[in-house]
Amino acid sequence: MTSQPQFALRRGTSSPHVVLSDGNSIPQVGLGVFQTPPDATASVVQTALAAGYRHIDTAAIYVNEVGVGEGLRASELAREDVFVTTKLWNVDQGFDAALKAFDHSVQRLGLDYLDLYLIHWPSPRRDLYVDTWRALAHLQADGRVRSIGVSNFNAEQLQRIVGETGITPVLNQVELHPYFQQRALIATHDALGIATEAWSPLGQGKVLTDPVIAAIAARLGRTPAQVIIRWHLDRGQIAIPKSVSPRRIAENIDVFDFKLEPADLAAIAGLDSPDGRIGPDPTMANF
Ligand code: NAD
Secondary structure, rough: OOOOOOOOOOOOOOOOOEEEOOEEEEEEEEEEOEEEHHHHHHHHHHHHHOOOEEEOOOOOOOOOOHHHHHHHHHHHHOOHHHHHEEEOOHHHHHHHHHHHHOOOOOOOHOOEEEEEEEEOOOOOHHHHHHHHHHHHHHHHOOOOOEEEEEEEOOHHHHHHHHHHHHHOOEEEEEEEEEOOOOOOHHHHHHHHHHHEEEEEOOOOHHHHHHHHHHHHHHHHHHOOOHHHHHHHHHHOOOEEOOOOOOOHHHHHOOOOOOOOOHHHHHHHHOOOOOOOOOOOOOOOOOO
């Protein structure tokens, strides 16, 4: 059983959207559910949908797709009103394996179609991501997924799949937060018409105590998390902050009624660091 929603939809919690290159649009703020325990996921998703989220980001490897589907159904929202993303895990790379992995994911989610399917990591040691990408294109042509994209791809890998298949991912989901701003990769995205989606948008919480962020938050009467999420929005990025706390879930989407000043954006730009990466480097990751 899922618990009752704890937040009603509030003013100011309707997310702006980013229009993708295939014409579909994605809510700019979504709920990430990495490390959300499977047995808590339905309740967390239901809480988020009641708080105004219309976008949930999961993955096969998070082992909580079942809970995402349960939370979605418990919300009683119309299917077309919620944008659901899941991701193909590395062991499922390759054309046939990818088609099977997709079937398993939508079965676990209990959905007829998916909004966005991503290749989770390029996994260069397998060298199967071009074939995997062809499988995603096949699923899209069949109408089983509305949009297809990738995650953790570098510029060279993006150019390779576009060059070999003629199909451009609608977005690339990558580590991105004030300590690791990915300027060079974003320039490649812009050149190819690929939207930028930020994972660990709060730097897994590490950026929340930064004094520059704290000073902006104090001046605006906002929380550090809200300032960072607003920074993502002001840069045109999609952000998928994770929390299981109803208070933080609501706080993280209550960001649509203020903007940062140019001086704030300049101060946050100064936090970028070549050593700011927190997660694995996709070009080195050997899984
Ligand atoms: P995050 O930057 O969203 O930070 C989450 C941490 O911040 C948690 O510890 C949480 O308790 C804390 N937090 C959240 N809101 C807060 C608030 N308002 N106040 C104080 N603390 C707060 O990091 P994440 O979970 O790594 O990333 C978010 C999502 O990105 C994941 O859930 C997942 O969907 C996605 N992701 C994708 C990949 C990938 O390879 N594609 C990798 C990592 C994460």
